Amino acid sequence: MFDDILDNYLRFLESLTVEHFIRLFWFYIFFEFLRYFILEFAVLNLWKLSKFFNRGKYEKAKKDFWFEYPLISIIIPGKNEGKHLYKLIRSLNEQTYRNLEIIVVDDGSDDDTEIIGRDLEKAGLIDHFIRNEVRGGKASGANTALRFTKGKYIVHLDADCSYDRDAMEKIIIPFYMDKDVAGVGGNVMVRNYKESLVTSLQAIEYYDTISIGRVVTSYLGIYRIISGAFGAFRADALEQVKGWDIGPGLDGDITVKLRKLGYKIKFEQEAVCLTSVPNTVKKLTKQRLRWDKSLIRFRVRKHKDVLIPNQAFSFLNFFAFLENITYNLILNFKWYIYLIDMMANYPSQLINIIITNILLYTFTNFMKFVVYSLYRARTNASYTYFLIYIPCMVFYFGYYLRVVRTIAYIQEFFFKRSYKDPWNPEKTSVHAQRMKL
Amino acid sequence: MPELKVNKEESTVEYAGFSFLLLTDLNLDVEKVGFHSAVIIDGHDRSFIRQIVRRIRSHNSPDIYLKPVFILKGINIIDPMVNKLVDGTLFSLEQIELIIPEVERILTKTGELHFTNSLSFEAQMIEKVISYMFTCEIQDLDPIPYIYSANNYYYPILSVNFNHKDEHMALDILEIAEREGVFDSSYVDKVYLCSGCQNGQLSYREVCPKCGSSHSTTEDIIHHFPCAYVGPLSDFTNEIDDQLDCPKCNKRLRHIGVDYDKPSVLHECKACDHKFQDFNVKAKCLACGQDSLVEQLKGREIRKYSLTKKGQIAAINGFVSTSKDIEEIIGTVKFDTFLTMLKYEIERLKQTEGASNICAIHLSNPSQLYSKMGSEVQKVLLKDLVKVIRSNIRTSDIISFQSSSTIVLSMNEIPTRIANKILTEIVEMLKRLIATSFKDISVEFEMEVVKLDYKLSPQLHIQQLTKNFG
Known part of the structure; x- marks a missing residue:
């Protein structure tokens, strides 16, 4: 046979x-x-070449950033994420950049998140722990956090992630390279790649399709999704769009909203974040169904005006x-x-x-x-x-x-x-x- | 019918053989109270009554603090401390015959009491409280919520002895008294005292967690469901009407729970602009000004105390010392330690065939003895007794006080007959010591020796040892 x-x-x-x-x-x-x-x-x-030629510009931006030393507000909204908080906060406290304020929003958790969050706040490891008694969803959690931020830049994180020591520094520098940049996406890698075949395959996908894909789209100026796991925004731009809209798919949605206002969105490959991806086919399918539905909901329906030539056409x-x-x-x-x-x-x-x-x-x-x-x-x-x-x-x-x-x-x-x-x-x-x- | 004699110059009233001191102003020589059967305070002014009652009941001499006190009522007495510390009221001196039985009863009861000069301040206070309770036939010492109290709760006959600053000591003394078996107690409430000065008069405020200021504003946070906008209520108000409009999507908010809700609140500090969700709660002490987080306050239980049988006997015979006082005497071990060592000795005897003993020397008339001495002299006496005993026993034997009148000691690995002989000699020496040092005092001693039996518990041995002491 x-x-x-x-x-x-x-x-x-x-x-x-x-x-x-x-x-x-x-x-x-x-x-x-x-x-x-x-x-x-x-x-x-082309990107590599441009990076080489722009290295002086990058160094200047870095210098400007350190000279200004702006306050960065890190917001971490989520429900029942208490168990991840300690590891996350530890990686944030290790950052090379220290002018950070950390705001955790507990979106109606029904586990020990409140106790853990309050303890972290009391211990001075986070600046604010905000609890919404009733769950409002990821967008409302993030928007609640926004009310407490004081920073010039807002970094949105997911609680089940951890970050390279220089991640916060790296994700903000692109704002200093181009004043029109309003959002920068970080590079998400898979922490639990060894857990199962599904996680190993996702790790490869994150390396090639997602990370390299984003380098390419970012260079071409068509980068579409600032990942919720690690994304930085200019506070004034977020104020203009009045924060996040209802998800699922709010990461892509806010990127489009910013782009519509004429802002540029960049991907920073060197700002690395590690996340845990779904470890079974069932969980992965659920996640991807949610991600893929957002293409229809946001691009084909909600923001279809982008495809129509009008005054705001770009x-x-x-x-x-x-x-x-x-x-x-x-x-x-x-x-x-x-x-x-x-x-x-x-x-x-x-x-x-x-x-x-x-x-x-x-x-x-x-x-x-x-x-x-x-x-x-x-x-x-x-x-x-x-x-x-x-x-x-x-x-x-x-x-x-x-x-x-x-x-x-x-x-x-x-x-x-x-x-x-x-x-x-x-x-x-x-x-x-x-x-x- | 006895005649009522009022001496306005001396401010006294005499009736049926009793002399009453009539107090109308604060120029009181409180020692005078001791020369009369009872005191009548002219109740024209609440503050005046409070001060006079305080001065009488806080006096050190039982001749004064146990004296019956009555109010000649001109006004309503609403002060709970005063109400607890007076023995009755009169509407006019013509009613004096009505209080005579009470005066008689109190004076008779007072006559039954033996007073000792207790070893320590704590013991003196305990004695004072229980003797007052005995004369007034009070079984329970109830805490009363009292606005003038530094602890918020007042134990009138005890707290009255302290100034505002030291009032918390009343709680310590009651704890000691309970440990000594004078009182049983039950839980009533809990108070929180300043960690600096132990005052309970605190001003609680919600303060900014960042700068500690209590100057802040509070607003509800609104979550608008359709567009996920989250902001304080003021973001949604408009200048035209009372309606709420979303600043993000311009939709009107209609129905809480349907198109919006209020998931939390936003506080904003007016001093430092800090925005926060949860206040810190701080307590400012009104006495010393210390501002503490509530977690740092000192929590104390307020309990109701009931006189035990032991307490009643101590009230009559006098209360000499607390175990804390006698533990301080060098050369002795705590009674608990003595019991533990006794237990080990009994265990050891199970393995060996030796003979060990415990002995006791008991002062038969402690109140007579102690009442004639000041507290310092009492301490000197006890120290001397221990010194004599120590010099006549081996260094491996231990001495302890079971009470201020009973000394126990171990005599291990020695025949009981010999132990008896040694003890008799010690008692003779003690008698001689007291006879030479305290000439006017006659002291009687009792003694007992018990051979240790490994089948019996330490407690049974102690019972056996002290059962014959009066």
Whole structure:
């Protein structure tokens, strides 16, 4: 059986011409390889060059930042996050930059968070512990924290993360390089990469697709999501947009709101944060369904005006949206078109096509992982540890995530399921849906 | 019908063989009280009554502080301290015959008491309280909430002896008395006292956790559900009407719980602009001015004290010392320690065949003895007794006071017959010592020796040892 398949496959390869190859693997060549490797690689080189030429500017910005020594307000909203607080606060107290105020908001926790938070406040390890007796959701927690901030910059953190010693310093410097920058996203890496296969695969995804992807989009000026786990904002800009709107997907939403006001958003690869990612397929699926629904809710619905030429039209915002919608939404469905195309026109070659696709993607993934290592700030693990997991990335990224994304899009597009997500309290989601937010 | 004789010059009233001192002003030589059967205070002024009662009841001499005190009422007496410390009221001197039985009763009861010059101030206070309770036939010492008290609660006959600054000592003394078995107690309340001066008159304030100022404003925080805006109430008010409008999405707030709620409050310090959610609570002492966090205050239990049988006997026979007083005498160990060592000795005897003993020397008439001495002299006497005993026993034997009138000692690894002989010699020496040092005083001693039996507990041995003492 296996010999037959192999034999058949070798014959298929022998008969493959360039035209034939392009016809059979058009999806990989034009969309995946071109966009996610060639284009990315080219932009990475440009970014590296620009970084080299701008190193003087960076040093000046750093000097200006230390000279001004602004107060940075760190806000940590969350529900039932007490167990993570001590580790988080310890990593914050280790920061090279010391002019920080730490504000923890307990969004109606029903565990020991209040006791832990009050203790930390009493011990002087945090500046404020604010408790909302009733849960209001992540956005209201963050907005509550905003009321207590005094800093020139606001850094939003997730409680289950920890931070490099120089992370706060690094994430603020981009504000001093360009006065139009209103938000900077930090580089999130996976702390629990060894926990399971799922976490190892996510670690690779965070290294390549997320981190490198954000370097590229940031350089192109179309960076879309400042991660809630580690994002810095100018306090005055946040005041202008009146803080966060209801989630899920509030990270991307606030980024768009800032961009709409003409601000620039940057990604800082060297500001590193470690987070714990879902360790089972079930938990991961739940998380990704939530993330992917926000593309429809925020980009296609709430902020669709970005795509319409009007007074506030910005080409960069338009391009950022278009790129996002094209590569995540349209291509996701185009992949099914490709699948149907192959099944309809080359049913006898389907197995060979799938095998070739898997080999092509695996080869690309290996190449990306190795080549991109030249462009990463650092990793929190040995590269060699991940090499054996690279072959799984085809199935993880090409099949699993694609299916999850498809389900999420359908659920949100036709059923507006994000408004039913218990991640947000129902009392707020009801209004968000009514107001089409 | 006896005749009522009023001597206005001397301010006295005589009736039925009793002499009453009539007090109308503060120019009182309080020693005069001792020459009369009772005191009648002209109740025209509350402050005056309070001061006079205070001066009589806080006096050191039982001839004065136990004297019956009555109020000749011109005004309503609402002061609870005064009410607890007087024995009755008269509406006019014509009613004096009504108080005669009370005067008689108190004076008779007072006559039954033996007073000792107690060893320490604490013992003196305990004796004073229990003798007063005995003469007034009071079983319980109730704390009363009292506005003039430094501890907020007042034990009239005890607290009256202290000035405002030292009033907390009343609580210490009652604790000692309870340890000595004079009182049983039950919980009534808890008070918090200044950690600096132990005063209970404190001003509690909510203060800014940053600068400690109590000058702040408080606003509700509103969470507007549709747009997740969170801000103080003032963000939502408008200048036109009383409605609330969201500054972020401009929607009108309609219904709490439906489109908005108030999840918390925001306090803003007017002194340092600090915004916070939880105040610190501080207590400012009105006596010394110290400003402390409430966690730093000293919590004291206020208890109701009831006289025990031992307390009643001590009231009649006199209360000489507390165990704290006799523990300070060099050459002795605490009675608890003595019991522990006795326990080990009994355990040791289970393994060996030796003979060990415990002995006791008891002063049969301690109140007669102590009443003729000052507290310092009493301490000297006890020290001398211990010195004599110590010089006649081996260094390995130990001495302890079971009470101020009973000395116990161990005599280990020695036949009981010999122990008896040694003890008899010691008692003779003690008698000679007292005869030479305190010539006017006759002292009687009792003694007992008990051979240790490893089958019996230390407590049973002690019972056996002291059961014959009066």
